[in-house]
Amino acid sequence: MFEKMDGFILKTHDYGETHKIVTLLTANAGKVGAIAKGAKKTKSRMAAITQPFIHGSYLIQLGSNLATLQQGEVISSFRSIREDIFKTAFVSYLAELTDKLIDDKQFNPKIYHQLLHTVQRIDQEADAQVLAMIYEWKMYKEAGFAPVIHQCVHCGKREQFAGFSIAEGGVLCRRCQSMDPHFTPLHEKLLKLLEVFDYVEMDQIGDISIKEENKHKLQAIMDRYYEYYGGYYMKTKRFLKQLDSLSTLND
Numbered sequence: 001m002f003e004k005m006d007g008f009i010l011k012t013h014d015y016g017e018t019h020k021i022v023t024l025l026t027a028n029a030g031k032v033g034a035i036a037k038g039a040k041k042t043k044s045r046m047a048a049i050t051q052p053f054i055h056g057s058y059l060i061q062l063g064s065n066l067a068t069l070q071q072g073e074v075i076s077s078f079r080s081i082r083e084d085i086f087k088t089a090f091v092s093y094l095a096e097l098t099d100k101l102i103d104d105k106q107f108n109p110k111i112y113h114q115l116l117h118t119v120q121r122i123d124q125e126a127d128a129q130v131l132a133m134i135y136e137w138k139m140y141k142e143a144g145f146a147p148v149i150h151q152c153v154h155c156g157k158r159e160q161f162a163g164f165s166i167a168e169g170g171v172l173c174r175r176c177q178s179m180d181p182h183f184t185p186l187h188e189k190l191l192k193l194l195e196v197f198d199y200v201e202m203d204q205i206g207d208i209s210i211k212e213e214n215k216h217k218l219q220a221i222m223d224r225y226y227e228y229y230g231g232y233y234m235k236t237k238r239f240l241k242q243l244d245s246l247s248t249l250n251d
Contacts, residue, residue: 002061002070005029008116009054010095014040022050022069023099024058025115030106031099034060034067045071053078053091055116078123089243090128091119093236094135100232101143114138117202129215130208136222137197145229147171149194154179161191166224184221190214 007024010031015021020039024032039046049056049072058072081087098115102108118135122128140146148170151158157173165172165180171191172183186194193210210218223237 002059002068003028004057004059006075007032007056007058007060008112008119009050009052009056010099012039012050012052020046020050021066024060024069025098025102025112026058026060027109027112029060029062030108030112031102031104032060032062032067033104034069036069049074051077052095053081053119055119076120076123078119080123080125081119086243087122087128089236089240090132091122093234093240094118094132096234096236097136097139100234101139108142111138111142114202121202121205127208127210129219130210131202131205133215133218133222134197134200134205135202136226138202140226140229141198143230146198147225149191149198152176161186161188163191164194164221166221166228169229184217186217190218193218 005026005028007026010023010025012020012022015035018038018040020036022034022036022039024034026032036046036050038044039050041047046069049058050069054074055076055078056072056074059070061068061070078091081091094115098111102111114135118131121131137146147153147164151171152161152173153165153168153170154172154176157175160174161171162174162177163172163183163185164170165183167180167182171194172179177183193214196208226234
């Protein structure tokens with residue numbers, strides 16, 4: 001039985017000479033892998049609706065293994081993202097992160113709406129790096145390894161924070177900062193931003209302006225934190241770092 005459901009295509013790969021396997025994040029059934037027959041054919045109607053980052057309405061038959069994608073309609077192709085290498089890189093990272101951290105058929109419509117809203121905001125010219133960091137934080141929580149930022153991770157104190165410890169897994173207060181000789185000192189504004197990342201929902205985010213140096217500091221913390229706790233190699237993260245290096249050289 002085929003079901004109609006909205007979905008966002010996280011990735012695709014070729015299957016045989018004419019077919020594709022697509023991985024979608026859906027509101028109805030979570031993450032779904034589906035075969036799209038004939039999608040590699042140039043003139044196939046399936047070709048246009050099975051590209052990465054397409055948000056569409058699909059007719060899908062779920063199965064015990066692979067689903068079958070019968071047909072679909074494009075809701076949004078996010079054209080401005082496809083025309084911008086930096087936006088494409090950030091959305092590619094969000095898609096890979098989601099694919100890595102979400103189990104197949106894990107039903108959580110909140111994740112779907114968070115991802116979709118993040119991509120829509122990036123398409124509308126919002127700061128892609130800031131939005132990506134906030135979405136990363138949400139995914140850390142979903143995967144069960146988010147850092148502790150509302151209280152000192154060691155003593156539980158809720159004030160006088162000194163900075164962030166990768167090894168301890170969260171913020172440390174001034175009294176406990178000696179627990180980690182490699183902790184990263186952070187001023188109050190950056191610590192408040194980490195709290196915003198934690199509690200604000202993606203659809204509640206307005207324009208968040210962060211200085212470049214502060215964005216780089218927060219990004220460095222999140223990258224090291226993921227490397228310490230995340231466990232999955234992220235190919236797109238490496239590409240983002242290369243783009244960042246090129247951007248820095250050109251400034």
